[in-house]
Amino acid sequence: MLRVLSRPATRLMESWLPDAFIFVLVLTLLAAIAALTTQDVTPIALIAIWGDGFWSLLQFAMQMLLVLVTGFILASSPPVRKILQWIAGLATSRGSAIILVSLVSLAASWINWGFGPVVGAIFAKELARQIRVDYRLLVAAAYSGFVIWHGGLSGSIPLTIATEGHFTADQIGVLPTSETIFAPWNLVIVIAVVIVVPLVNRLMLPLESEQVLVDPAKLDDNVAPPPVSPYATPAERLENSPILMWLIGIPGLIWLATYFAGGGGINLNVVNFLFLFLGIVCHGTPRSLLMALDDAVRGGAGIVIQFPFYAGIMAIMTDTGLAASLSGWFVSISTADSLPFWSFISAGIVNIFVPSGGGQWAVQAPVMLPAAESLGADVAHVVMGVAWGDAWTNLLQPFWALPMLGIAGLKPRDIMGFCVVQLLITGVVIGGLLYLM
Known part of the structure; x- marks a missing residue:
């Protein structure tokens, strides 16, 4: 049934979903029209809000670009590629490849959101080199x-x-994480997602006659540096010497060890630092790393041009009060028992326009928390309803897919048909469990 359902969904997305840049332009216009028609804001004031917020994600955009670049550098190094090849070798069929990439991506994303998309995309490419399986579904599963x-x-x-x-x-x-992330009811949702997502991906696997395959030769990202000529110049010898890489890479890894030993946590900067310095050590020579870098930056164009537009959309949604009004409407139809569920739904809708967990909470907290207090709802459930809603509609929002699509060499329309099916099913599972518990 899911295979049959995925066919029209995939054809619909391939025909109607535009390039990610067109998508963000349409979202900008939709947010602007909604703000003008529902909020007390003039066109000139709206343009000012949009323009003032346009560059507010520059630091974050650079961090995301580095997630793509440093993750690619690390994964393309000879030792890591061998490890990925070994793990990919555990998949012995098309179905097991889909399940394996789903589980690897789920585990990586649960540990850290910066790991998930990059690790998933790189692993999907390695699987595609070894098994003839639909490449679109493989990347969608990741x-x-x-x-x-x-x-x-x-x-x-x-x-x-x-x-x-x-x-x-x-x-x-x-609120300690024992009441949210590690609460038994949240772990039940996590376990349910870990079971459902790989199963749904496996059941969407097209027939062999309907597969869209990719030539494994086109997945080769990096060519090994040529051997150093006996007549090489001092500069060429330096580019192919491991000495500089060790002198810089090892201190970087020592810093990471002391950072974690001192109780430091994982954030986006630490993820990038880890990827980069492991990549420096694993590549061994500056020439090898630079060749991987040349391949990596080709996939980053979408991040560079699109993230400022998303920053403008976020400014429209937050500064005009549009996001708060939308959340308030869902609160108005809620009870103490149903508020976590409606928080999930409202967060999912807001996330399409404000694809940032922290930014979304800043918008929705002033609405959801007083509502939880007045209705007598459990605050931890409401908070996690917003959190799960924010994550849920990322299956439809290409904002977070841009780094992995850059690595995989695909466009949003290639994977979104499968993601829409996953969106519908995981929405029922997560929303249903939030309501029941």
């Missing part, structure tokens, strides 16, 4: 694991409210 991130160790909303002095501490105090 991305679908990202749905778990906000219920995992790097969930920005539960980590925010577990931090002393967070901006809503006067309302709810400090």
Whole structure:
């Protein structure tokens, strides 16, 4: 049934879903029209809000670009590629390849959201080199694991409210992760997602006659550097010498060891630092690393041009009050028992326009927390409803898919048909469990 359902969904997305840049332009216009028609804002004021917020994600955009580049550099190094080849060798059939990439992506995303998409995409490419399986579904399966991130160790909303002095501490105090991420009911949702996502991906596997395959030769990202000529210049010898890489790479790894030994946590900068310095050590020579870098940066164009537009959309949604109004409407139809579910749905809709967990919580917290208090709803359930909703519609929002699509060499329309099916099913599972528990 899911295979049959995925066919029209895939054809629909391939025909109607535009390039990711066109998608963000359409979202900008939709957000602007909604703000003008529902909020007390003039066109000139709206343009000012949009323009003032346009560059607010520059630091984050650079971090995301580095996630793509440093992750690619590490994965293309000879030792890591051998490890990926060994893990990929565990898949002995088309179906087992889909399940394996789903599980690897789910595990990586639960540990840290920065790991998930990059590790998933790189592993999908390695599987495609070894097994003749539909490449679109393989990459979609890798991305679908990202749905778990906000219920995992790097969930920005539960980590925010577990931090002393967070901006809503006067309302709810400090909620430890034992009440959110590690609460038994949240772990039940995590386990359900880990079971459902690989199963759904496997059941969408097209027939062999309907597969879209990729030539394994086109997946080769890096060519080994040529041997050093006996007549090489001093500069060429330096580029092919491991000495500089060791002198820089080893101190970087020592810093990481002391950082984690001192109780440091994983954030986006630490992920990039880890990827980069492991990549430096594993590549061995500057020439090898630079060749991988040349391949990596080709996939980053989407991040560079699209993230500023998303920053503008976020400014429209937050500064005009549109996101708060949308959340308030869902609160108005909620009860104490149903508020976590409607928080999940409202967060899913807001996430399409504000694809940032921390930014979304800043918008929705002033609406959801007073509602939880007035209705007598469990605050931890409401908070995680928002968190899961934020993660859920990432299956439809190409914002977070851009780094992995850059690595995989695909466009959003190639994978979104499968992701829409996954969106519908995981929405029922996560939303249903939030309501029941």
